[in-house]
Amino acid sequence: GYVLNVNAPGQTAGAQAYEFDSWSDGGAAAHQITTGANATTYTAAFATATGGGGPSADARVLEASPGSNYGASTALVVEGGSDPDVWSYLRFETGDLDGSVTRATVRLYCYSGTNDGPAIYQSLNTTWSESGLTWTNRPARRPGAIDDRGAIPTGAWVEFDVTPRVVAEGTYTFVLVSFSTDAASFRSKEFGGGFAPRLVIETSGADTQAPTAPGGLSGVVPANQSLRVDLRWTAATDNIGVTGYEIFRDGNLLQTVGAVTSFSDAAVDAGETYEYRVRALDAANNRSANSNAATVVVPSEPPSGTTVNPDRDARVQEANPTTNYGASPVLKAEGGSDPDVESYLRFTVANPGGAVQNARLRLFVTDGSADAPALFTTSTAWTESGITWSTRPARSASPVADAGAIAAGSWVEYDVTSVVRGGGTYGFVLASGSADGANFSSRQGSNPPQLLLTVGSSLAAAAEPDPAPETAGTPVASPVASEPATETPDTEAPAPDAAPTEPAEPAPTDPAQPADLAPTGPAVPTVWQPFADGFETGDLTAWDESAGLGVGADATRGSLVAVASRTGAEGGTDATGAFARTDLAPAQTDLYTRLVVNRYDGGTQAVAILSLLTESGATAFTLAFGPDGELLLVDARGNVVTSWVKLDEPSWHELQLHLQTGAGLVELWVDGLLVHQAGANLGGLPLGGLILGDAAFQPGRAYTLAFDDIAVDI
Structure with missing residues (x-):
């Protein structure tokens, strides 16, 4: 008999795409068969592709030619190791999906195999141009490979499971990266003929069942914050899964949030009464009935408070590790692939005369960001005129607080109540993982940082027993x-x-x-x-x-x-x-x-x-x-x-x-x-x-x- 390689790549008939389902002998889409003495028929079955499709853009980028564009090439190449690297980018648009995603794979036809296949990553940048992409301007990839492949034979289809990233309708960018000098080559969309890359999405089918209504909605004004309403509710359930909640105030949609069970409304006025309701959403945009109503009265009088300005602040820059910026009117935080910039602040809080019920660090934004920096704690043993990137103290392993998008000309607040409990000296660091940096006014600027303390009744008034005779007199x-x-x-x-x-x-x-x-x-x-x-x-x-x-x-x-x-x-x-x-x-x-x-x-x-x-x-x-x-x-x-x-x-x-x-x-x-x-x-x-x-x-x-x-x- 003869040994033959058979393959059943995806097919297209008009606008409809079809994906491999099974061979009559139970083999994979690409496998070997051995012919016998008698004629034998092997049949490949195909199923209708439920979502996804070919890429809207794909191109490779070469480290050896950092300014060159290869968007018109029929090949996607991946190579790493000690040689100049070659990566390949693919962008897919899912189109409309019926139901929730149960599985998503990127399929590529390999025309030049390898002993060590590439890994696939996601990039959050979906706006790159196929005709303009180069090694120099390539988008960053997210840390952590989604899937990886070992040996890939020549003339075979290979699948990468990207289900963890493709969770709903949208546009997705994937990056093929290898750490091996044994390169692999795949057909791009320009090659055509049924060998173009594909994103294959399997769904649960149309979902018409709405989630149950959230229950137990309650709203309170925290004792430490008079101009805020905190809402909590019991999670809704759904046959597929709840994806979010719509929050209504006085009958109007206030905010749509993710699959959480709490929300804080900070856009309230003193002395006003508000009515809240919540309803659940699923991936098919089915909406539940409304929750019970929660009525909240915002007090007219705010609690007493104290404002403390920093006694030290300065930014430090990785690009200039020995330069001090303590006299600058600008604090900055920037991360990503660029040299990092962090900013340090120190506050000395005198005895506030009562229990600190709430502490918020406020910063005036002079240059906004889509991803504000996180706030960490640090040592207070540094000087404003001496701190540099090289001498900066370490920051805490986890942030105290974080923020999302911030706009220039506004104040951003970080809740530091867990750290600031009373009198003392406190050190903080602003650090970002985003290349979209943010600038703030320092204490030398026109709007210096503030530490706002909400203080309850004085603890000094609490009754204390008379001290023992041995402690009478002036304390030493x-x-x-x-x-x-x-x-x-x-x-x-x-x-x-x-x-x-x-x-x-x-x-x-x-x-x-x-x-x-x-x-x-x-x-x-x-x-x-x-x-x-x-x-x-x-x-x-x-x-x-x-x-x-x-x-x-x-x-x-x-x-x-x-x-x-x-x-x-x-x-x-x-x-x-x-x-x-x-x-x-x-x-x-x-x-x-x-x-x-x-x-x-x-x-x-x-x-x-x-x-x-x-x-x-x-x-x-x-x-x-x-x-x-x-x-x-x-x-x-x-x-x-x-x-x-x-x-x-x-x-x-x-x-x-x-x-x-x-x-x-x-x-x-x-x-x-x-x-x-x-x-x-x-x-x-x-x-x-x-x-x-x-x-x-x-x-x-x-x-x-x-x-x-x-x-x-x-």
């Missing part, structure tokens, strides 16, 4: 312990530097309800675990056990704080450290803990700051100061998971530790900056307690630590 600079009476704390701890010091953060009025604990990061606490202690009671009665830990006044903090002090005499007989312990009931598998700490005197050995315990009392993780004052995160086996730089001392620092024992996640924030986020084997064991301070006593060890505002959140 270093903490002086008032408990326990059996131990004399070390009063020789060095006084903090006179300037600059962080202003005092107001203590919570209710020990069971701490101030906002939401950390900078992807997860936000929603339910308070009923434990917090700002030590304003003057004792440690909130704890289940304590030893060697006292409560005293601290002038730099402006409040009572807990003090752990050890003199470390050699041969000492004290069998305990300086600590307080509490049980958490019920035990938790997802736990945030926050505290503020000051290392007045750390000695020369490691000292524990905070330990989280399993339900059985075993240590799960410990935060500690190392021998040189560096911050350590230590696991249950005593291994140092991460080591952070030495913190300024004596100075107050906020630490946040998040453990998810089931998911095995550990996160650590230092002064609002996410410094560690990684998986860990925590065995799913619930956390049942915590220890503040160091429960171990080692003769010869001397230290003085002070703690304030510890709070636990689930």
Whole structure:
């Protein structure tokens, strides 16, 4: 017999396209058959193509000829490796689709095979010209290949699955890229004869079923923002899938949003009453019935607030890594493939005299963008006249807030409530992943940045018990312990530097309800675990056990704080450290803990700051100061998971530790900056307690630590 290669490429009859469905022998569209002694008929079946079609444009681009255009060529070539690269671009228009997309593939006829086929990427640019495309002006591709292919034989059709990107009707650009020197060549649309590339789309068929109506619509005016209405509703359902919601205010369409269940209306007026309804959409534009109505009254009086301008701001430019722009009236953020530009801001907030209920960073836009930069946190240890791209401090791993399109001549706002909780110094970075940069007025410009604080009633008016006799009189600079009476704390701890010091953060009025604990990061606490202690009671009665830990006044903090002090005499007989312990009931598998700490005197050995315990009392993780004052995160086996730089001392620092024992996640924030986020084997064991301070006593060890505002959140 003979071995034959057979192929069943897509066919076109008039305006109708047909795609390969099956061979009678069950083979693929292109496969080999072996003839027998008797005549055998092989039949290929075709199905009507339900969507897609040939490309509206295709062309290859050559790195070796960066200014040349190959849009009229009959070949699409892909080659990479160490040689000058060759990429190929294709643009498809889906036309009208019946139903939702269930599968989408790009089909290409290969007339010169390869041992290592290309990968296919998407580009968000759909406006490039076939007759003008070159290597120099080629659109950027999105990170991450959609599909990849290995060996491709000559004379065969190859398919790339692009279903993750083709989700609805529209125009799509794809890029073929190879990292192999073994080039592959495909027919372009100019070759014709049934060998042109095709986008084949399979759909679920016409969808005429509308989604169910959203339920439970409610609207509230947040206590921290009088000119905003927050809407929430229960998700609708659909036989295919809900794609979005239409939001109506007073009978008029206000906004169309994606498949979300909340929306904030910031275009409201004080003293007005509004009625809202919501209805669901699916991909076929079927609309549900309206939800219930939600009526909201916007208060007439706005809450009291404070405006703070930055004391430092400057942009840094990757293209000029050693140049300082601190005196410029322009802040800028730009990313993409060009050299990046980022902008740094620092705000110093005095004691606002009450609880910060809402904090927003406002910037005046002087040059708009279709994709505004994101806002990150960073260190405050930089100077306006000295910061450059080369010396800029690192930014947090995740943004605090982000924004979409912004227009020149307008203000853009970033919600930073999760970071700014009271008095202190705060650092932020504007950084963008888009080549469409945005410019803002700096503090040297005509419209300087603003930090707007909405402040509630003063916490200073909250009743506090009289301090213990030992703390009566004028507070001193270093903490002086008032408990326990059996131990004399070390009063020789060095006084903090006179300037600059962080202003005092107001203590919570209710020990069971701490101030906002939401950390900078992807997860936000929603339910308070009923434990917090700002030590304003003057004792440690909130704890289940304590030893060697006292409560005293601290002038730099402006409040009572807990003090752990050890003199470390050699041969000492004290069998305990300086600590307080509490049980958490019920035990938790997802736990945030926050505290503020000051290392007045750390000695020369490691000292524990905070330990989280399993339900059985075993240590799960410990935060500690190392021998040189560096911050350590230590696991249950005593291994140092991460080591952070030495913190300024004596100075107050906020630490946040998040453990998810089931998911095995550990996160650590230092002064609002996410410094560690990684998986860990925590065995799913619930956390049942915590220890503040160091429960171990080692003769010869001397230290003085002070703690304030510890709070636990689930």
